[in-house]
Amino acid sequence: MEIKEEGASEEGQHFLPTAQANETGGTQFTSIQKIPNEPQLEFILACKDLVAPVRDRKLNTVVQISVIHPTEQSLIRYSSTEIVEGTRDPLFLTGVTFPSEYPIYEETKIKLTVYDVKDKSHDTVRTSVLPEQKDPPPEVGRSFLGFASFKVAELLKSKEQLLSLSLRTSDGGKVVGTIEVSVVKMGEIEDGETDHITTDVQGQKCALVYECTAPESVSGKDNLPFLNAVFKNPVCKLYRFPTSDNKWMRIREQMSESILSFHIPKELISLHIKEDLCRNQELKELGELSPHWDNLRKKVLTHCDQMVNMYQDILTELSKDTGSSFKSSSSKGEKTLEFVPVNLHLQRMHVHSPHLKDALYDVITVGAPAAHFQGFKNGGLRKLLHRFETERRNTGYQFIYYSPENTAKAKEVLSNINQLQPLIATHADLLLNSASQRSPDSLKNSLKMLSEKTELFVHAFKDQLVRSALLALYTARPGGILTKPPSPRSKAEESCPEDQPPRMKRQDSIPHHSDYDEEEWDRVWANVGKSLNCIIAMVDKLIERDGGSEGCSGGSKDGEKDPSLADSITSHPREDWYEQLSPLVLTLKDCMGEVVSRAKQSLTFVLLQELACSLPQCLTLTLRRDIVFSQALAGLVCGFIIKLHTSLHDPNFLQQLHTVGLIVQYEGLLSTYSDEIGMLEDMAVGISDLKKVAFKIIEANSNDVLPVITGRREHYVVEVKLPTGMFESLPAQIKEGQLLRVHPVLFNVGINEQQTLAERFGDVSLQESINHENFELLKEYYTTFMEKMPPDYISHFQEQTDLKGLLENLHQNIQAKKRKNVEIVWLAATICRKLNGIRFTCCKSAKDRTSMSVTLEQCSILRDEHQLHKDFFIRALDCMRREGCRIENVLKNIKCRKYAFNMLQLMAFPKHYRPPEGTYGKADT
Numbered sequence: 001m002e003i004k005e006e007g008a009s010e011e012g013q014h015f016l017p018t019a020q021a022n023e024t025g026g027t028q029f030t031s032i033q034k035i036p037n038e039p040q041l042e043f044i045l046a047c048k049d050l051v052a053p054v055r056d057r058k059l060n061t062v063v064q065i066s067v068i069h070p071t072e073q074s075l076i077r078y079s080s081t082e083i084v085e086g087t088r089d090p091l092f093l094t095g096v097t098f099p100s101e102y103p104i105y106e107e108t109k110i111k112l113t114v115y116d117v118k119d120k121s122h123d124t125v126r127t128s129v130l131p132e133q134k135d136p137p138p139e140v141g142r143s144f145l146g147f148a149s150f151k152v153a154e155l156l157k158s159k160e161q162l163l164s165l166s167l168r169t170s171d172g173g174k175v176v177g178t179i180e181v182s183v184v185k186m187g188e189i190e191d192g193e194t195d196h197i198t199t200d201v202q203g204q205k206c207a208l209v210y211e212c213t214a215p216e217s218v219s220g221k222d223n224l225p226f227l228n229a230v231f232k233n234p235v236c237k238l239y240r241f242p243t244s245d246n247k248w249m250r251i252r253e254q255m256s257e258s259i260l261s262f263h264i265p266k267e268l269i270s271l272h273i274k275e276d277l278c279r280n281q282e283l284k285e286l287g288e289l290s291p292h293w294d295n296l297r298k299k300v301l302t303h304c305d306q307m308v309n310m311y312q313d314i315l316t317e318l319s320k321d322t323g324s325s326f327k328s329s330s331s332k333g334e335k336t337l338e339f340v341p342v343n344l345h346l347q348r349m350h351v352h353s354p355h356l357k358d359a360l361y362d363v364i365t366v367g368a369p370a371a372h373f374q375g376f377k378n379g380g381l382r383k384l385l386h387r388f389e390t391e392r393r394n395t396g397y398q399f400i401y402y403s404p405e406n407t408a409k410a411k412e413v414l415s416n417i418n419q420l421q422p423l424i425a426t427h428a429d430l431l432l433n434s435a436s437q438r439s440p441d442s443l444k445n446s447l448k449m450l451s452e453k454t455e456l457f458v459h460a461f462k463d464q465l466v467r468s469a470l471l472a473l474y475t476a477r478p479g480g481i482l483t484k485p486p487s488p489r490s491k492a493e494e495s496c497p498e499d500q501p502p503r504m505k506r507q508d509s510i511p512h513h514s515d516y517d518e519e520e521w522d523r524v525w526a527n528v529g530k531s532l533n534c535i536i537a538m539v540d541k542l543i544e545r546d547g548g549s550e551g552c553s554g555g556s557k558d559g560e561k562d563p564s565l566a567d568s569i570t571s572h573p574r575e576d577w578y579e580q581l582s583p584l585v586l587t588l589k590d591c592m593g594e595v596v597s598r599a600k601q602s603l604t605f606v607l608l609q610e611l612a613c614s615l616p617q618c619l620t621l622t623l624r625r626d627i628v629f630s631q632a633l634a635g636l637v638c639g640f641i642i643k644l645h646t647s648l649h650d651p652n653f654l655q656q657l658h659t660v661g662l663i664v665q666y667e668g669l670l671s672t673y674s675d676e677i678g679m680l681e682d683m684a685v686g687i688s689d690l691k692k693v694a695f696k697i698i699e700a701n702s703n704d705v706l707p708v709i710t711g712r713r714e715h716y717v718v719e720v721k722l723p724t725g726m727f728e729s730l731p732a733q734i735k736e737g738q739l740l741r742v743h744p745v746l747f748n749v750g751i752n753e754q755q756t757l758a759e760r761f762g763d764v765s766l767q768e769s770i771n772h773e774n775f776e777l778l779k780e781y782y783t784t785f786m787e788k789m790p791p792d793y794i795s796h797f798q799e800q801t802d803l804k805g806l807l808e809n810l811h812q813n814i815q816a817k818k819r820k821n822v823e824i825v826w827l828a829a830t831i832c833r834k835l836n837g838i839r840f841t842c843c844k845s846a847k848d849r850t851s852m853s854v855t856l857e858q859c860s861i862l863r864d865e866h867q868l869h870k871d872f873f874i875r876a877l878d879c880m881r882r883e884g885c886r887i888e889n890v891l892k893n894i895k896c897r898k899y900a901f902n903m904l905q906l907m908a909f910p911k912h913y914r915p916p917e918g919t920y921g922k923a924d925t
């Protein structure tokens with residue numbers, strides 16, 4: 001077989017899809033026997049007795065792993081180990097793993113090439129997947145020592161699955177040492193054997209014993225097919241690190257993208273279109289208005305229709321991306337991809353350490369949810385929304401000011417009406433159906449349902465807002481007089497004596513009209529309750545006369561019956577039930593229709609005020625908020641799904657889920673300088689808006705496992721599907737569809753050179769306020785958690801972790817005005833993990849700073865929870881950053897294997913956020 005130049009082939013971590021891989025020109029190859037969804041082959045490497053080309057040179061070795069597929073002639077560079085310095089017998093901590101999807105067979109050949117690295121800052125055989133990019137030539141920074149190759153079958157069939165191969169020079173002649181390839185299986189006990197490994201600290205040695213406790217399934221293998229439908233294109237890396245008692249722990253790092261990146265935005269945009277079309281229709285149905293308001297309505301409708309068209313265009317564009325699951329950092333500013341989160345991944349660390357249970361640690365990494373296309377010249381949502389509200393409050397005569405709470409309330413009531421009216425109509429028909437069957441039980445049941453829904457309906461209008469909006473609309477009708485200016489009134493002011501002028505407080509400015517009959521609405525509204533009472537009374541009578549001993553459980557709402565109705569009931573002995581109930585049901589529907597029509601119009605009029613007073617800013621702001629929210633929600637749904645699947649077998653988690661909900665903690669690394677201020681302002685609102693989301697778990701009835709979103713801008717429900725077996729095992733509350741809450745919190749600490757500028761010459765108040773506000777939210781969650789979770793769980797919990805102490809520590813750190821105080825994000829992350837929460841890490845692109853942070857978090861967990869040998873902390877960190885999933889993330893985003901940092905930036909970073917030499921530099925981002 002001819003071996004081609006290495007530079008000509010592509011980086012192998014992004015492999016062919018399986019179907020393609022099996023098309024091997026008709027030739028059959030032998031698959032490696034594998035456990036479903038587990039990597040097919042994993043091995044580690046060590047060299048012995050390496051011969052230096054120059055005497056007395058201390059070797060710094062790296063092994064490059066390449067693959068030759070059976071049908072192909074060329075080499076594909078697959079991965080590399082880390083560089084081990086100063087030894088002829090290097091033992092590599094970075095292993096090799098071939099994920100389940102990788103087209104590898106027993107016939108596949110693997111080539112191991114050993115290099116001596118002379119200049120780490122230039123050590124890079126290939127930094128790019130594009131052949132002719134500006135990479136240094138292969139020989140820069142390193143020199144070839146020797147190579148060996150083997151077929152996968154040879155390794156698998158070898159004694160103890162271990163090969164010891166001679167390393168030869170390129171002409172194949174001279175032996176320059178040996179390389180050992182040893183198959184590993186996460187969780188399997190290996191033969192006791194000791195070895196030595198050079199640590200970072202010169203001269204220190206560490207005896208290593210291959211010994212592991214029995215494996216324990218942490219990944220919930222039975223639900224993997226389900227997760228595979230959501231998480232795609234995994235990149236896997238394998239490491240082994242020594243523990244403080246000189247044993248091995250194994251770590252598998254995995255990074256996957258998700259089709260939810262595109263699916264959630266599409267779902268949301270469809271929902272917005274529906275909501276906006278419905279609002280536009282309601283605006284049209286507002287009825288006759290005086291010329292002033294009618295003109296405004298026309299203007300609003302023109303803009304709103306344009307907006308809907310725009311959302312439709314975006315949806316069409318996105319729908320073309322069928323099956324996409326990744327938006328790269330370089331596409332941040334693309335208009336058609338605005339709703340899609342940037343560089344969203346599940347970053348998972350699976351730890352198998354001696355004497356401890358296997359553990360999984362998940363972080364969702366994603367670019368800060370922000371409106372990159374709209375830009376940040378005028379700031380982000382936090383500032384823009386505030387400014388918008390202030391301006392609106394101060395607009396003069398032409399509009400009526402309703403506070404954001406009241407506008408939201410109007411939307412909520414409108415949505416409740418739209419949901420409840422058809423529901424009530426259905427229950428009323430079911431009642432008639434039961435009546436025609438003369439079935440007392442079914443009649444009682446139908447009545448119960450009808451009563452419940454009608455009560456909800458009546459309750460929905462209890463708000464003072466409906467009353468005041470009715471009056472406002474009355475004055476806006478032709479002939480209605482709009483008092484000048486609409487005088488602000490609150491409840492307190494209503495009690496002011498007539499002769500005293502009302503206080504001019506710029507709160508809701510609701511007009512008055514002396515001809516207006518305020519009680520009319522009360523009558524119309526009360527009629528619904530009354531007509532329900534009539535039905536209840538009639539059902540009671542019918543059942544009683546039919547021989548039933550008990551009265552109907554529906555019960556009159558206020559205990560008294562309408563006298564006229566009671567008469568009509570007594571005058572019909574043993575009649576046809578349907579005939580008796582039918583007119584009453586009709587009356588209920590009519591009364592309801594009257595209420596709906598009045599309330600809908602009045603509340604739509606409230607919405608008209610918001611839109612009319614600040615066109616087109618209002619719509620642009622809504623768009624910005626929708627964009628940011630969509631990106632945030634896509635991440636949240638990923639986080640929720642993965643958390644649910646990994647914790648499904650933990651009853652405490654499930655109880656926590658339906659009792660107090662989940663904390664969702666976002667770590668932000670944005671600086672409070674220049675554009676990133678705007679990003680942070682967007683991100684803060686996007687994350688806070690996630691409070692409007694509730695999850696509901698439903699049983700999957702088909703192969704379509706993707707979540708479904710219902711609701712509207714103020715309140716969304718995400719339905720997450722589970723296969724029957726898993727669904728059945730859930731607690732009753734969850735199965736019954738209880739809404740599951742999330743509690744998002746954001747802590748931000750800027751770490752780069754821009755933050756240095758902000759701290760020296762700028763303003764860090766945004767970061768400070770965000771951290772303060774979110775600390776209060778976190779504390780609230782903790783308090784509820786302690787109050788609502790059962791005492792035995794809490795005591796077990798407290799034994800393990802001093803959460804209170806961690807919270808206090810976090811609080812002190814937030815208050816201390818310390819520069820780049822990364823302790824804040826570390827503590828917040830620790831608290832989140834201890835509270836069983838969902839973790840997120842974000843920077844602008846989730847590529848560079850995020851990569852530094854998640855790798856640091858992973859190694860800190862290994863040190864704090866899994867006894868990583870202290871001398872190996874930095875080395876583990878460097879391994880993960882040099883050859884781990886995150887450098888693949890960089891490659892995937894910008895087609896170049898370099899973190900986009902320069903020396904100046906690195907100097908500004910807090911300790912431990914700096915990548916190893918040779919992995920960073922100028923990159924086209």
Ligand SMILES: O=P(O)(O)O[C@H]1[C@H](O)[C@@H](O)[C@H](O)[C@H](O)[C@@H]1OP(=O)(O)O
Nearest residue numbers: 329843844845846847848849900925
């Ligand atoms: O992933 P990020 O940390 O947001 O990437 C930044 C990087 O930190 C910075 O040094 C570099 O100059 C670029 O601005 C990166 O952002 P891109 O969005 O351009 O990848």
